[in-house]
Amino acid sequence: MPVIKLATELTELCVDEALLTLIADHAGVIIYVKDKARRYKFINHRGRQYLGLANDGQLDFCDEDIFHPSCLKTLSSHDERVLEVGEVIEQLESLQSKDDPTTHHFLVTKKPIFNQKNQIIGLLGFAVDVTEMQNRQLDLQHMAITDPLTGLANRRFFMSEVERECARAKRQNTSFVLCVIDIDNFKKINDNYGHTAGDKVLIVIAELLKSSLRQEDVVALLGGEEFGLLLPTTNVLLASQLIKRLLVELRKFRIQISDKVEIGITVSVGISEWEEQDKHFESIYHKADKLMYEAKQNGKNRFKA
Numbered sequence: 001m002p003v004i005k006l007a008t009e010l011t012e013l014c015v016d017e018a019l020l021t022l023i024a025d026h027a028g029v030i031i032y033v034k035d036k037a038r039r040y041k042f043i044n045h046r047g048r049q050y051l052g053l054a055n056d057g058q059l060d061f062c063d064e065d066i067f068h069p070s071c072l073k074t075l076s077s078h079d080e081r082v083l084e085v086g087e088v089i090e091q092l093e094s095l096q097s098k099d100d101p102t103t104h105h106f107l108v109t110k111k112p113i114f115n116q117k118n119q120i121i122g123l124l125g126f127a128v129d130v131t132e133m134q135n136r137q138l139d140l141q142h143m144a145i146t147d148p149l150t151g152l153a154n155r156r157f158f159m160s161e162v163e164r165e166c167a168r169a170k171r172q173n174t175s176f177v178l179c180v181i182d183i184d185n186f187k188k189i190n191d192n193y194g195h196t197a198g199d200k201v202l203i204v205i206a207e208l209l210k211s212s213l214r215q216e217d218v219v220a221l222l223g224g225e226e227f228g229l230l231l232p233t234t235n236v237l238l239a240s241q242l243i244k245r246l247l248v249e250l251r252k253f254r255i256q257i258s259d260k261v262e263i264g265i266t267v268s269v270g271i272s273e274w275e276e277q278d279k280h281f282e283s284i285y286h287k288a289d290k291l292m293y294e295a296k297q298n299g300k301n302r303f304k305a
Contacts, residue, residue: 030106030127033113036120038062038079047127050104051097068096082110082123092134093127105134147221149199150206158220158228162281165232169274176274177239179229180288181209184266184300186225197257198225201265204255212246228285236273236305243269243303251301268295269303 024031025045033042040059048055051066063075074093081087090109096102106127113122145157153161165176183189183201190198202225209219209227218230231239247267254262270292278284295304 030125030129032125032127033122034079034083034125035122036083038076038083041122050129052099066097068098068101071095078108078110079123082112083120086112086120088112092130103131104129105131150202150221152206152210152227153218153220155220155222155228158218158222158230159281161218161230162284165230166274166278166280166284168232170276170279174233175235177229177231177234177236178272178274178284178288179231179239179243179303180222180270180272180285180292181205181227181229181267182269182292182296183225184268184296189263193257193261193263197263200257201225201255201263204253205250205265205267208246208249208253212242212249236271239271239273240303240305243271247301247303266301268292268300270295271303271305273305 021042021044024042027044027046030047030050031042031044032040032047035041039062043051043053043059045055047053048057063072067075071094075095078089078091078093081089088109088111090107093106093108095104095106107130108128109126111124112120113124115121145154146152147154162178168174169176183205186198186201189201202221205227206219206221209229213219213229213231216232218228220228220230222228231242247269250265250267254264256262270288270290272284272288272291274284278287291304295302298304
Protein backbone atom coordinates (compact mmCIF):
# COMPACT_ATOMS: atom_id res chain seq x y z
CA MET A 1 0.00 0.00 0.00
CA PRO A 2 1.51 3.36 -1.00
CA VAL A 3 2.22 5.88 1.73
CA ILE A 4 1.13 9.51 1.27
CA LYS A 5 3.85 11.88 2.49
CA LEU A 6 2.85 15.42 3.46
CA ALA A 7 5.23 18.35 3.27
CA THR A 8 6.71 19.35 6.62
CA GLU A 9 6.32 23.04 5.81
CA LEU A 10 2.76 24.32 5.33
CA THR A 11 3.98 26.71 2.65
CA GLU A 12 4.90 23.73 0.49
CA LEU A 13 1.31 22.50 0.36
CA CYS A 14 -0.52 23.90 -2.67
CA VAL A 15 -4.06 22.78 -3.45
CA ASP A 16 -5.64 24.03 -6.66
CA GLU A 17 -9.31 24.67 -7.38
CA ALA A 18 -9.72 21.52 -9.49
CA LEU A 19 -8.58 19.33 -6.58
CA LEU A 20 -10.91 21.06 -4.14
CA THR A 21 -13.80 20.53 -6.56
CA LEU A 22 -12.87 16.86 -6.93
CA ILE A 23 -12.88 16.43 -3.14
CA ALA A 24 -16.21 18.22 -2.76
CA ASP A 25 -17.80 16.16 -5.54
CA HIS A 26 -16.89 12.92 -3.76
CA ALA A 27 -18.19 14.07 -0.38
CA GLY A 28 -21.29 12.36 0.96
CA VAL A 29 -23.04 15.68 1.62
CA ILE A 30 -24.21 18.68 -0.39
CA ILE A 31 -21.62 21.48 -0.33
CA TYR A 32 -22.25 24.96 -1.65
CA VAL A 33 -20.95 28.52 -1.47
CA LYS A 34 -23.03 31.71 -1.61
CA ASP A 35 -21.73 35.24 -1.94
CA LYS A 36 -22.82 38.21 0.16
CA ALA A 37 -25.81 38.72 -2.14
CA ARG A 38 -26.86 35.08 -1.44
CA ARG A 39 -26.08 34.00 -5.01
CA TYR A 40 -24.67 30.50 -5.53
CA LYS A 41 -21.02 30.51 -6.60
CA PHE A 42 -20.30 26.81 -6.12
CA ILE A 43 -22.36 23.62 -5.73
CA ASN A 44 -20.80 20.18 -5.64
CA HIS A 45 -21.98 17.19 -7.67
CA ARG A 46 -24.45 15.91 -5.04
CA GLY A 47 -26.04 19.34 -4.77
CA ARG A 48 -26.35 19.64 -8.54
CA GLN A 49 -28.06 16.25 -8.64
CA TYR A 50 -30.64 17.39 -6.09
CA LEU A 51 -31.32 20.61 -8.03
CA GLY A 52 -31.30 18.87 -11.41
CA LEU A 53 -28.35 20.91 -12.67
CA ALA A 54 -25.81 19.73 -15.23
CA ASN A 55 -22.24 19.53 -13.92
CA ASP A 56 -21.26 22.34 -16.25
CA GLY A 57 -24.47 24.28 -15.67
CA GLN A 58 -24.22 28.00 -15.05
CA LEU A 59 -24.46 29.19 -11.43
CA ASP A 60 -24.93 32.73 -10.10
CA PHE A 61 -28.61 32.21 -9.23
CA CYS A 62 -30.32 32.64 -5.84
CA ASP A 63 -32.83 30.65 -3.77
CA GLU A 64 -35.75 32.61 -5.23
CA ASP A 65 -34.90 31.18 -8.65
CA ILE A 66 -35.08 27.53 -7.67
CA PHE A 67 -37.12 27.00 -4.47
CA HIS A 68 -40.82 27.25 -3.75
CA PRO A 69 -41.87 30.57 -2.14
CA SER A 70 -42.95 28.77 1.07
CA CYS A 71 -39.27 27.91 1.76
CA LEU A 72 -37.77 31.35 1.18
CA LYS A 73 -38.47 33.04 4.52
CA THR A 74 -36.65 30.34 6.49
CA LEU A 75 -33.71 30.20 4.07
CA SER A 76 -33.32 33.99 4.09
CA SER A 77 -33.47 34.13 7.89
CA HIS A 78 -30.77 31.48 8.28
CA ASP A 79 -28.51 33.11 5.67
CA GLU A 80 -28.81 36.53 7.28
CA ARG A 81 -27.66 35.18 10.63
CA VAL A 82 -24.49 33.96 8.92
CA LEU A 83 -23.86 36.82 6.49
CA GLU A 84 -24.82 39.73 8.72
CA VAL A 85 -23.84 38.52 12.19
CA GLY A 86 -21.16 35.95 11.38
CA GLU A 87 -22.98 33.22 13.26
CA VAL A 88 -22.31 29.54 12.60
CA ILE A 89 -25.66 27.78 12.52
CA GLU A 90 -26.91 24.21 12.39
CA GLN A 91 -30.59 24.02 11.48
CA LEU A 92 -33.20 21.80 9.88
CA GLU A 93 -34.40 23.18 6.53
CA SER A 94 -37.40 21.74 4.67
CA LEU A 95 -37.21 22.47 0.94
CA GLN A 96 -39.38 22.18 -2.13
CA SER A 97 -38.13 23.07 -5.58
CA LYS A 98 -40.35 25.07 -7.93
CA ASP A 99 -40.73 22.06 -10.22
CA ASP A 100 -41.23 19.33 -7.59
CA PRO A 101 -43.78 19.55 -4.74
CA THR A 102 -41.97 16.81 -2.78
CA THR A 103 -40.60 18.09 0.53
CA HIS A 104 -37.00 17.18 1.39
CA HIS A 105 -35.56 17.75 4.84
CA PHE A 106 -31.90 18.71 5.29
CA LEU A 107 -29.73 19.15 8.36
CA VAL A 108 -27.76 22.23 7.31
CA THR A 109 -24.57 23.77 8.67
CA LYS A 110 -23.70 27.28 7.48
CA LYS A 111 -20.46 29.10 8.22
CA PRO A 112 -19.31 32.61 7.26
CA ILE A 113 -16.44 33.09 4.80
CA PHE A 114 -14.06 35.95 5.67
CA ASN A 115 -11.58 37.81 3.49
CA GLN A 116 -8.11 38.91 4.62
CA LYS A 117 -9.62 42.06 6.17
CA ASN A 118 -11.87 39.87 8.33
CA GLN A 119 -14.95 40.97 6.40
CA ILE A 120 -17.72 38.49 5.65
CA ILE A 121 -17.86 37.89 1.91
CA GLY A 122 -20.05 34.79 1.71
CA LEU A 123 -21.08 31.57 3.38
CA LEU A 124 -20.11 27.92 3.14
CA GLY A 125 -22.97 25.45 3.47
CA PHE A 126 -23.11 21.71 4.17
CA ALA A 127 -26.46 19.88 3.84
CA VAL A 128 -27.24 16.28 4.81
CA ASP A 129 -30.50 14.79 3.49
CA VAL A 130 -32.45 13.52 6.53
CA THR A 131 -35.83 13.21 4.77
CA GLU A 132 -36.30 9.52 5.49
CA MET A 133 -35.40 9.91 9.16
CA GLN A 134 -37.61 13.00 9.53
CA ASN A 135 -40.59 11.30 7.86
CA ARG A 136 -40.15 8.26 10.07
CA GLN A 137 -40.11 10.50 13.15
CA LEU A 138 -43.26 12.30 11.98
CA ASP A 139 -44.95 8.93 11.39
CA LEU A 140 -44.06 7.83 14.93
CA GLN A 141 -45.36 11.09 16.36
CA HIS A 142 -48.59 10.68 14.40
CA MET A 143 -49.00 7.11 15.64
CA ALA A 144 -48.46 8.24 19.23
CA ILE A 145 -51.39 10.68 19.14
CA THR A 146 -53.78 8.93 16.72
CA ASP A 147 -56.33 6.15 17.02
CA PRO A 148 -55.37 3.65 14.29
CA LEU A 149 -58.93 2.57 13.46
CA THR A 150 -60.67 5.93 13.00
CA GLY A 151 -57.71 8.24 12.37
CA LEU A 152 -58.99 10.54 15.12
CA ALA A 153 -56.88 11.89 17.95
CA ASN A 154 -56.47 9.48 20.85
CA ARG A 155 -57.30 10.08 24.52
CA ARG A 156 -53.76 11.18 25.46
CA PHE A 157 -53.62 13.89 22.82
CA PHE A 158 -57.18 15.02 23.59
CA MET A 159 -56.35 15.38 27.28
CA SER A 160 -53.31 17.54 26.50
CA GLU A 161 -55.38 19.76 24.19
CA VAL A 162 -58.07 20.24 26.84
CA GLU A 163 -55.41 21.09 29.45
CA ARG A 164 -53.95 23.66 27.07
CA GLU A 165 -57.40 25.12 26.42
CA CYS A 166 -58.05 25.38 30.19
CA ALA A 167 -54.90 27.47 30.59
CA ARG A 168 -55.75 29.65 27.60
CA ALA A 169 -59.35 30.23 28.74
CA LYS A 170 -58.17 31.41 32.14
CA ARG A 171 -55.41 33.58 30.68
CA GLN A 172 -57.57 35.24 28.02
CA ASN A 173 -60.88 35.21 29.93
CA THR A 174 -62.60 33.14 27.23
CA SER A 175 -64.49 29.86 27.39
CA PHE A 176 -64.79 26.54 25.60
CA VAL A 177 -67.02 23.48 25.55
CA LEU A 178 -66.24 19.80 25.99
CA CYS A 179 -68.71 17.21 24.69
CA VAL A 180 -68.73 13.50 25.50
CA ILE A 181 -70.50 11.39 22.86
CA ASP A 182 -71.36 7.75 23.50
CA ILE A 183 -72.89 5.36 20.95
CA ASP A 184 -76.20 3.91 22.15
CA ASN A 185 -76.51 0.11 22.39
CA PHE A 186 -72.99 -0.42 21.04
CA LYS A 187 -72.53 -3.69 22.96
CA LYS A 188 -75.61 -5.13 21.25
CA ILE A 189 -74.16 -4.23 17.85
CA ASN A 190 -70.94 -6.10 18.65
CA ASP A 191 -72.84 -9.06 20.16
CA ASN A 192 -75.35 -9.37 17.32
CA TYR A 193 -73.20 -8.56 14.27
CA GLY A 194 -69.59 -8.96 15.40
CA HIS A 195 -66.71 -6.57 16.10
CA THR A 196 -66.23 -5.85 12.39
CA ALA A 197 -69.67 -4.24 12.39
CA GLY A 198 -68.77 -2.32 15.55
CA ASP A 199 -65.60 -1.04 13.91
CA LYS A 200 -67.60 0.09 10.88
CA VAL A 201 -69.94 2.08 13.14
CA LEU A 202 -67.00 3.79 14.84
CA ILE A 203 -65.49 4.75 11.48
CA VAL A 204 -68.78 6.15 10.14
CA ILE A 205 -69.36 8.30 13.23
CA ALA A 206 -65.74 9.47 13.18
CA GLU A 207 -66.13 10.64 9.57
CA LEU A 208 -69.39 12.40 10.38
CA LEU A 209 -67.83 14.20 13.34
CA LYS A 210 -64.80 15.31 11.32
CA SER A 211 -66.99 16.71 8.55
CA SER A 212 -69.17 18.63 11.03
CA LEU A 213 -66.45 20.54 12.87
CA ARG A 214 -64.44 23.71 12.42
CA GLN A 215 -60.72 23.58 11.75
CA GLU A 216 -59.87 24.62 15.32
CA ASP A 217 -62.09 21.96 16.93
CA VAL A 218 -60.62 18.67 18.16
CA VAL A 219 -62.39 15.31 17.95
CA ALA A 220 -61.01 12.16 19.56
CA LEU A 221 -61.88 8.56 20.27
CA LEU A 222 -61.53 8.44 24.06
CA GLY A 223 -61.93 4.68 24.31
CA GLY A 224 -64.45 1.97 23.47
CA GLU A 225 -67.45 3.71 21.86
CA GLU A 226 -66.88 7.10 23.51
CA PHE A 227 -65.87 10.20 21.55
CA GLY A 228 -64.74 13.59 22.81
CA LEU A 229 -65.27 17.00 21.19
CA LEU A 230 -63.28 20.07 22.18
CA LEU A 231 -64.88 23.28 20.90
CA PRO A 232 -62.69 26.35 21.62
CA THR A 233 -64.21 29.84 22.01
CA THR A 234 -67.69 28.30 22.13
CA ASN A 235 -70.52 28.43 24.67
CA VAL A 236 -73.19 25.87 25.59
CA LEU A 237 -75.81 27.45 23.33
CA LEU A 238 -73.64 27.21 20.19
CA ALA A 239 -72.45 23.72 21.11
CA SER A 240 -76.04 22.59 21.64
CA GLN A 241 -76.98 23.81 18.16
CA LEU A 242 -74.08 21.82 16.70
CA ILE A 243 -75.06 18.67 18.56
CA LYS A 244 -78.72 19.05 17.50
CA ARG A 245 -77.63 19.11 13.85
CA LEU A 246 -75.36 16.12 14.48
CA LEU A 247 -78.22 14.08 15.99
CA VAL A 248 -80.44 14.92 13.02
CA GLU A 249 -77.74 13.79 10.58
CA LEU A 250 -77.17 10.56 12.49
CA ARG A 251 -80.86 9.67 12.40
CA LYS A 252 -80.68 9.70 8.61
CA PHE A 253 -77.80 7.23 8.52
CA ARG A 254 -78.27 3.55 7.75
CA ILE A 255 -75.05 1.58 8.02
CA GLN A 256 -74.76 -1.44 5.74
CA ILE A 257 -73.53 -4.34 7.86
CA SER A 258 -74.01 -7.03 5.20
CA ASP A 259 -75.99 -7.60 1.99
CA LYS A 260 -79.13 -8.21 4.03
CA VAL A 261 -78.57 -6.15 7.15
CA GLU A 262 -78.43 -2.41 7.71
CA ILE A 263 -78.76 -0.64 11.03
CA GLY A 264 -79.42 2.83 12.37
CA ILE A 265 -77.25 4.54 14.96
CA THR A 266 -78.02 6.96 17.76
CA VAL A 267 -75.80 8.61 20.37
CA SER A 268 -76.13 10.24 23.76
CA VAL A 269 -74.20 13.44 24.42
CA GLY A 270 -73.12 15.41 27.46
CA ILE A 271 -72.15 19.07 26.97
CA SER A 272 -70.10 20.95 29.58
CA GLU A 273 -68.84 24.52 29.38
CA TRP A 274 -65.54 25.43 31.01
CA GLU A 275 -65.74 27.27 34.32
CA GLU A 276 -62.92 28.92 36.22
CA GLN A 277 -62.76 26.14 38.78
CA ASP A 278 -62.06 23.63 35.97
CA LYS A 279 -58.29 23.69 36.15
CA HIS A 280 -57.66 20.28 34.56
CA PHE A 281 -59.07 17.82 32.04
CA GLU A 282 -60.63 15.50 34.63
CA SER A 283 -62.78 18.27 36.12
CA ILE A 284 -64.59 19.34 32.96
CA TYR A 285 -64.59 15.80 31.51
CA HIS A 286 -66.30 14.44 34.63
CA LYS A 287 -69.13 16.98 34.25
CA ALA A 288 -69.65 16.20 30.55
CA ASP A 289 -69.50 12.44 31.19
CA LYS A 290 -72.10 12.72 33.97
CA LEU A 291 -74.41 14.70 31.67
CA MET A 292 -73.98 12.09 28.95
CA TYR A 293 -75.13 9.31 31.32
CA GLU A 294 -78.13 11.43 32.30
CA ALA A 295 -79.03 11.69 28.60
CA LYS A 296 -78.88 7.89 28.35
CA GLN A 297 -81.08 7.46 31.41
CA ASN A 298 -83.62 9.87 29.90
CA GLY A 299 -84.10 7.70 26.83
CA LYS A 300 -80.89 7.94 24.76
CA ASN A 301 -80.64 9.59 21.33
CA ARG A 302 -80.40 13.04 22.94
CA PHE A 303 -78.06 15.47 24.65
CA LYS A 304 -77.92 17.02 28.10
CA ALA A 305 -76.16 20.34 28.85
